[in-house]
Amino acid sequence: MRNNARKIVWHPSGATAEDRGPLLRQQGCVIWLTGLSGSGKSTLAGTVEKQLLEAGHLCYVLDGDNIRHGLNADLGFSAEDRTENIRRVGQVAALFADAGLITLVAFISPYRAGRSHARSAVPAGRFVEVFLDASLPVCDKRDPKGLYRKARAGEIADFTGISAPYERPEDPELILPTDTLSVEQCARRVLEYLRDHGLIAPRGEP
Amino acid sequence: MRNNARKIVWHPSGATAEDRGPLLRQQGCVIWLTGLSGSGKSTLAGTVEKQLLEAGHLCYVLDGDNIRHGLNADLGFSAEDRTENIRRVGQVAALFADAGLITLVAFISPYRAGRSHARSAVPAGRFVEVFLDASLPVCDKRDPKGLYRKARAGEIADFTGISAPYERPEDPELILPTDTLSVEQCARRVLEYLRDHGLIAPRGEP
Numbered sequence: 001m002r003n004n005a006r007k008i009v010w011h012p013s014g015a016t017a018e019d020r021g022p023l024l025r026q027q028g029c030v031i032w033l034t035g036l037s038g039s040g041k042s043t044l045a046g047t048v049e050k051q052l053l054e055a056g057h058l059c060y061v062l063d064g065d066n067i068r069h070g071l072n073a074d075l076g077f078s079a080e081d082r083t084e085n086i087r088r089v090g091q092v093a094a095l096f097a098d099a100g101l102i103t104l105v106a107f108i109s110p111y112r113a114g115r116s117h118a119r120s121a122v123p124a125g126r127f128v129e130v131f132l133d134a135s136l137p138v139c140d141k142r143d144p145k146g147l148y149r150k151a152r153a154g155e156i157a158d159f160t161g162i163s164a165p166y167e168r169p170e171d172p173e174l175i176l177p178t179d180t181l182s183v184e185q186c187a188r189r190v191l192e193y194l195r196d197h198g199l200i201a202p203r204g205e206p
Numbered sequence: 207m208r209n210n211a212r213k214i215v216w217h218p219s220g221a222t223a224e225d226r227g228p229l230l231r232q233q234g235c236v237i238w239l240t241g242l243s244g245s246g247k248s249t250l251a252g253t254v255e256k257q258l259l260e261a262g263h264l265c266y267v268l269d270g271d272n273i274r275h276g277l278n279a280d281l282g283f284s285a286e287d288r289t290e291n292i293r294r295v296g297q298v299a300a301l302f303a304d305a306g307l308i309t310l311v312a313f314i315s316p317y318r319a320g321r322s323h324a325r326s327a328v329p330a331g332r333f334v335e336v337f338l339d340a341s342l343p344v345c346d347k348r349d350p351k352g353l354y355r356k357a358r359a360g361e362i363a364d365f366t367g368i369s370a371p372y373e374r375p376e377d378p379e380l381i382l383p384t385d386t387l388s389v390e391q392c393a394r395r396v397l398e399y400l401r402d403h404g405l406i407a408p409r410g411e412p
Contacts, residue, residue: 058305060301060305062301066301070300070327071298071301074290084280088294092277095266095268095272095302098272099266099302101305121276
């Protein structure tokens, strides 16, 4: 093959997020769930994921289970490593959104700077910050992983809410008070937000 | 809400790759394109991506453009950083495959260990190693980014093929001699492989 011919033929196609949207009746976006340990992030992510899949939408959950054991297996829990953990999660979420997926992120992500950095990685209107506003006593009482108990016993250092700060979102897209709302109520609000903002097609529309 | 009630209601749903497959008439997988700079990886990835999207399949390309400026912006080109670059790409590709996407990866990825690590991150049968077997003189002559010229001038250290090794795949799923095959011929072989191995539905089947 002549080099000139190759120069013409071998060019990248450059598919964009817009090329993928119609395929899925959705716009790629990041739903960033933030809140204390025990505030219900993983459970809400799983419930929204299930409802979206049942409605024919493609979505994916990024959480400690699939990130900490793989991509971020090299990171510990120092302040520096936690910052890097959230930085990478934000970048990966942006790639998933660019691929057209509704991307649910479930990490405590206690710092505004980290969440702001994640927001800046996706186009405007494609980042939905959801604050699961649960009170510390309720989270502490639930303690699904026994982490509060360990943190209080001094077995875990720098535990958010106990010995490390949680910076409340200043202007999130959604605030869900999970002390009082059920997971179904929370999931409904997330799906309503997605419909109202054109991120998924309204019911019955293609 | 009582804690007991919450324990029952707030459970994760645990959607799997199998839940997503039927939605897209495809199985999530990684198509790992490896070869010298100038062997045609990015161009082939773009062409396959376009053809898959036109056929209604969802896919995504991971390459230097979207990885090096975001997720791996903290990495340089030392041996250690290159290894970490490919490690992260392999882990992200595995997440995309788990999400149900046909994931095209276009990195030189010169070391067997790095490719083997990426393979081990996805289930058996979901990793398609494609060796773009172009000769060094042809790649050097094409030199689409002017990198061989710079490497020969000593402006780039450890450049694969010039001053750093390329370890040829020992048992790749596909070998594409891009000195002689056109990009269309190469794309056809990749799509045939996907159909033959049940990773995308055959033509005309749902």
